[in-house]
Amino acid sequence: MTGSGSNARPDLPLAVAIGAGTMGMAVARRLAQRRRVLLADIDAARAEAGAAAICEEGGDACAVACDVTDAGAVARLAERVSELGGLGVLAHVAGLSPSLGDFAAIMRVNLTGPALVAGALLPLARQGSAAILVASLAAHNFRPSDAAMAVLREPAAPDLPARLAEVLGDEAATSAAAYVHSKWALLDYARRAAAAWGAAGARIVTLSPGLIATSQGALEFERSPGKRAMFARTPLAREGTMLEIADAVEFLASERASFISGTDLLVDGGLGGTLAPD
Numbered sequence: 001m002t003g004s005g006s007n008a009r010p011d012l013p014l015a016v017a018i019g020a021g022t023m024g025m026a027v028a029r030r031l032a033q034r035r036r037v038l039l040a041d042i043d044a045a046r047a048e049a050g051a052a053a054i055c056e057e058g059g060d061a062c063a064v065a066c067d068v069t070d071a072g073a074v075a076r077l078a079e080r081v082s083e084l085g086g087l088g089v090l091a092h093v094a095g096l097s098p099s100l101g102d103f104a105a106i107m108r109v110n111l112t113g114p115a116l117v118a119g120a121l122l123p124l125a126r127q128g129s130a131a132i133l134v135a136s137l138a139a140h141n142f143r144p145s146d147a148a149m150a151v152l153r154e155p156a157a158p159d160l161p162a163r164l165a166e167v168l169g170d171e172a173a174t175s176a177a178a179y180v181h182s183k184w185a186l187l188d189y190a191r192r193a194a195a196a197w198g199a200a201g202a203r204i205v206t207l208s209p210g211l212i213a214t215s216q217g218a219l220e221f222e223r224s225p226g227k228r229a230m231f232a233r234t235p236l237a238r239e240g241t242m243l244e245i246a247d248a249v250e251f252l253a254s255e256r257a258s259f260i261s262g263t264d265l266l267v268d269g270g271l272g273g274t275l276a277p278d
Contacts, residue, residue: 014085016037016121017038017040018091019092020050025050029054031249035088037051037061037062040065042067074116078120078123082124086125088129089132090130092131101178104162106182110182114189122202128255132205135186136209153185155189190264205252207264207265210240211240233275235270235271235274
């Protein structure tokens with residue numbers, strides 16, 4: 001029983017939203033319309049502020065600090081999810097663009113983090129649960145070397161960045177290379193993990209945004225002539241919005257997507273088709 005003035009909805013399933021940045025909050029707010037939300041971020045204050053904002057808007061939300069690259073922190077996150085009744089939906093939004101980290105940091109945040117979180121929460125999934133991992137258009141029309149692929153298929157390995165850098169060579173181990181390799185590996189991870197999630201009656205998918213209007217995206221746009229060239233080729237002639245990504249997450253988390261697992265949804269305004277080889 002809840003007290004007067006409380007938004008607590010213990011009857012609702014739990015959504016775990018990883019990342020309290022701008023896109024993470026757009027997704028968390030959307031999930032909060034039909035679910036309780038546990039908002040996780042490496043920045044405890046940002047997570048608390050995000051959860052408070054959702055509560056002020058009438059949602060049921062709480063926060064937890066979690067460095068997704070730290071196995072111990074992820075285990076504590078799983079304990080909290082268990083205390084809250086188990087997993088309904090995982091939306092892993094947190095990630096680093098090439099301008100926001102070096103090779104090792106991008107590999108850990110964009111690949112090791114989602115793999116650790118999904119692996120830790122799988123035992124808490126039940127019939128109808130869904131995990132949505134945010135990847136990128138950059139993962140499409142790209143294929144790593146066989147040697148790199150062998151490394152990427154151990155995403156939770158603590159020495160993953162060092163092993164991949166050795167395969168690529170020091171000069172090729174750039175932040176841009178880390179980004180495209182990490183996002184390709186995330187698509188591959190979801191495909192390979194689908195059977196394990198299916199055994200629990202649950203689903204795992206990736207969602208690949210194209211050019212989306214976010215503060216992080218604006219920074220990349222400013223620094224990268226390639227991004228500006230991609231914008232010029234986008235068939236819909238605009239960037240996507242965070243609300244459109246939230247729409248896609250909402251669909252993938254819903255019963256309307258109940259037969260969709262182990263695959264990727266590309267939300268890119270048609271840009272991917274212009275980049276594909278003839």
